[in-house]
Amino acid sequence: SAVISQKPSRDICQRGTSLTIQCQVDSQVTMMFWYRQQPGQSLTLIATANQGSEATYESGFVIDKFPISRPNLTFSTLTVSNMSPEDSSIYLCSVAGRQLYEQYFGPGTRLTVT
């Protein structure tokens, strides 16, 4: 299994500002994923982050709004840029396990934009 931590666990931000969320894994992993979970909703994949290459974004998500870094095999960041109240969500990172059929999720970052 993989143990994933995220920082911050929660934050309240002003509209127009940016927040960078960190995701740390206790082992080296090839693929990391970033999801968004809006209040009362299911999870939506934002992007897939591979080390050494540009992140791959899903439809409806763009790099200018959600820039992602993946400097090594145990760490990634997601920035939520120029925030609006609609960005209020839980942001989760996940990694594919060694067995690939299993993904491990972080505890999430609860973001409130006022």
Add this chain to the structure above:
Amino acid sequence: DAKTTQPNSMESNEEEPVHLPCNHSTISGTDYIHWYRQLPSQGPEYVIHGLTSNVNNRMASLAIAEDRKSSTLILHRATLRDAAVYYCILRLQGGSEKLVFGKGMKLTVNP
């Protein structure tokens, strides 16, 4: 990705078996059936997966219909800790590791 359909919610009683259904009538021959669950205020966790044969692990059993158009996650003895949103997800064999979550099904366990 092929679509899955689950009831919005179900209730069960503690220490009784509970069967969680999932329909996936457009499943392809190379789609794996995965189940994840999300406990309150936590990230999702893997429960079980299968392709054609029924599967058992320490958490649950997965019964897959012969035509693979439906499957059932079986919790043999529900506990209060099993109260969660359960997601039935199809993943292409050998395809991307990404997961496409549907709406899921909320399981309530009554003491």
